[in-house]
Amino acid sequence: MFSDADAAALYDLLNPWDPERFPSDAFYDGLVRDADAVLDVGCGTGAMLHRARESGHTGRLVGIDPDRAALDRARRRSDVEWVLGVAADAAWDGEFDLATMVSHAFQCLVGDDELRASLAAVRTALRDGGRFAFETRHPQxxxxxxxxxxxxxxxxxxxxxxxxxxxxxxxxxxxxxxxxxxxxxxxxxxxxxxxxxxxxxxxxxRFLDVPTLADFLAEAGFAIEAQYGDWHRGPLTGTSREIVTVARRV
Structure with missing residues (x-):
């Protein structure tokens, strides 16, 4: 047997969250530290929010994920709010400064309707001017x-x-x-x-290209604040492997 709980435990073992070792983790860690209220969509086992709290974040931290086994591991910390559900289930209204989707979770939004509903829910959860940070692998x-x-x-x-x-x-x-x-x-x-x-x-x-991603964000009421081709905030180029996006609610 290799249960969902086994898979969640193995994921944590193979994918430790460590801003000091991994540039991707450092990128998000800086954004989280600067935000008073953070919603992590697709939070998985909660490693990013665990680290934020351990590092002294005193604001509101909330994670939502559809994987019960992952959330069971996340709930080892009770000073973070954990919610079972997909992105489109997010029912908050104007409560967060920052929303994130890390570890390429954004690519799990495959259908157009699912993507639109998810972006709408994330936008509604953000305060005016709130930011949504995520990454997707560049199809090129x-x-x-x-x-x-x-x-x-x-x-x-x-x-x-x-x-x-x-x-x-x-x-x-x-x-x-x-x-x-x-x-x-x-x-x-x-x-x-x-x-x-x-x-x-x-x-x-789903591997969205840059123009299609921009269209979905604009339709949902987001303006792209910044877009990078790597975790060191380098520009998007013809050889970029990532599309790292910070969008602002407008």
Whole structure:
């Protein structure tokens, strides 16, 4: 068995939130520190808000996510508000200075209707002039082409994944389809010792280009305050792998 709780624990192990090590985490950490009230949409296990509180943030911190197992881990801290739901379920009205969607969570908004409803809910949750910060992989980098892995290929011991229980795992990916700007892939988690498939997760992500993203934001009532091609606030170029956006409610 490899439960949702196991997956959430493994995610924390493989993706520690550390602004001192990772430029992406540092980017968001600075924005969160400067905001009195923060809504993290797609908060997952809550690592970003945990770190903010541990670092002395005294304002309001709220996380919303549809994954119950992830929220169970997030709720290890009771001094942050945790809400079960998707972005479009956000029911706050003018309560936050900053909303975030980190770790490419924005790309999980696949359909036009879902994207519009989510942006509308985030905008409503923000105060006048409030900011929405998020990132999406730039489609020109075609990141999905590097995700395909052969589950039968030999793996160096240095690539072992050891879960919190000490079980040695391996993870492989298969891209099922690329239809327009939507990429669908599976992630298979296998017990390395026995070769037993423990879990298969199927995910679809949307890779919006810069003009289309700008159109959705404008339609929802956001103005783009800044847009970067990397986590050091470099410009968007023909080789950028990320579209890092800070939009303001207007």
């Amino acid at each position: 980098a075609r990141a999905w082409e590097s995700w395909e892995t052969d589950p039968a290929a030999p793996v160096d011991d240095a690539d072992d994944i050891v879960d919190p229980s000490g079980r040695v795992l391996r993870s492989s990916h298969h891209v099922e389809s690329v239809v327009g700007d939507v990429v669908t892939f599976t992630e298979t988690t296998t017990d390395k010792e026995h070769g037993t498939v423990l879990r298969v997760d199927r995910t679809s992500l």
